[in-house]
Amino acid sequence: MTLDVEFLKDLCLAPGPSGFQAPAQEIVRRRVEAVAKVDGDPLGNIWAEVNPDGSPHVLVVAHGDQIGLIATHVDERGFVYFDAIGTVDPQLLPGHDLVIHTKRGPVRGVVGRPPTHIIPEGERGKAPPIGEQFIDIGASSQAVALERVTVGDPITFAPRFFELSQDIYCSLALDNRAGVYSAFRGLELYAGMSGKARLTVVSSAHEETTLMGAKALAHRFQPDCTIVVDGEFTSDYPGVDAKRIGGEHKLGGGPVLARGSAGNEPLFWLSMEVAEAEHIPVQVRAFAGYWATDGDELAAAGATATLSVAVPMRYVHTPCEVVCGEDLEAVARLLAALTRHLGEVFEPGCFVPRSGPLS
Ligand SMILES: [Zn+2]
The missing domain is CATH 3.40.630.10 (Zn peptidases)
Known part of the structure; x- marks a missing residue:
């Protein structure tokens, strides 16, 4: 088969x-x-x-x-904070794209991370705790973000599914x-x-x-x-x-x-x-x-x-x-x-x- x-x-x-x-x-x-x-x-x-x-x-x-994430808070500038659903390694998130699954459909977002040059030396190479990480959905304010995202919306990694080599699949x-x-x-x-x-x-x-x-x-x-x-x-x-x-x-x-x-x-x-x-x-x-x-x-x-x-x-x-x-x-x-x-x-x-x- x-x-x-x-x-x-x-x-x-x-x-x-x-x-x-x-x-x-x-x-x-x-x-x-x-x-x-x-x-x-x-x-x-x-x-x-x-x-x-x-x-x-x-x-x-x-x-x-x-596993996934759940939106917990939208701040005054429109950034979305989240908590983990299941065991999620915080290091896998910064710099990656995610999808927030809302009542009105999927919303794309990226987990923001300042350039490494300006991160204090002792903190470089380490991921912030999940509670301090945030998703940028390109919103200009809290009100604009809340038109698209609701607290409690589930979040997943961005979709991907491909064949790495014959019969070996990644997703x-x-x-x-x-x-x-x-x-x-x-x-x-x-x-x-x-x-x-x-x-x-x-x-x-x-x-x-x-x-x-x-x-x-x-x-x-x-x-x-x-x-x-x-x-x-x-x-x-x-x-x-x-x-x-x-x-x-x-x-x-x-x-x-x-x-x-x-x-x-x-x-x-x-x-x-x-x-x-x-x-x-x-x-x-x-x-x-x-x-x-x-x-x-x-x-x-x-x-x-x-x-x-x-x-x-x-x-x-x-x-x-x-x-x-x-x-x-x-x-x-x-x-x-x-x-x-x-x-x-x-x-x-x-x-x-x-x-x-x-x-
Ligand atoms: Zn399992």
Whole structure:
């Protein structure tokens, strides 16, 4: 399978910082309506279901929100101040262009920065705290700016999506639209397999901030197992030590399966067996503690067997995240194959950890 570039591009370019995910969720809805019933909740989660009367129930969750900023104040000269939605590195902002998403449409802006010559020596090379940075939208006064921008408007990095080299893509928001892509491609594949399992695939809300989307899902669904799909750090570029990120992971190396912490050991081994049978190469990431994704919340609040299947990704949480198309398709194939296999081998209690892998 080759990457459906247009679907991935549409997902990445639809703005959706946590709390403002609707445009991104709309792309998902339009895509999967043809093969599955789509539903949602007031928090912004949306999900699609295949084989609703089947068993076991497999829940796949990929967060559909992205990091961003939110307008907090417009000063008397018309400059827009902001706060971060999620973990945003303040160094990535000065000198860059952004988009403020307003009721009346997008407003372009640039994060102002004085020439380095006039910055006091001790402050050169360092980014000001986010609360001191500002966006210039070219307004001549506060009143003029407020005609275009409202306090509370969400802000994203300027849109970009391009192929760096064959099958290697760079964009903003690949964390986690790459995961959303794979999760719903997996649903499309599974829909054609006539498997026994019920599959619900969710594009969740609020992962980058509060995990409240996952909390709500844990209350709503009582699945037999949960698979979380997100981006995973790679160690294949300068400055990253494999020993510090739980293993060696690279673009093009296939899905990254997490082992340890919130993950269910029998489900992990079952997924390894399925990957081998399907000739899908995988990489393993060791987790000593929290995943820091929806997975922690879904495992704990739902008491469900949980697996993390991730897309290897360079430069996570920058405006230039990078993925390999082949990995996205491999994650989709693994999700579909694993769901079909669970329909064959699942029996109550099979995920209660015992010594040795599930046979
Ligand atoms: Zn993520």
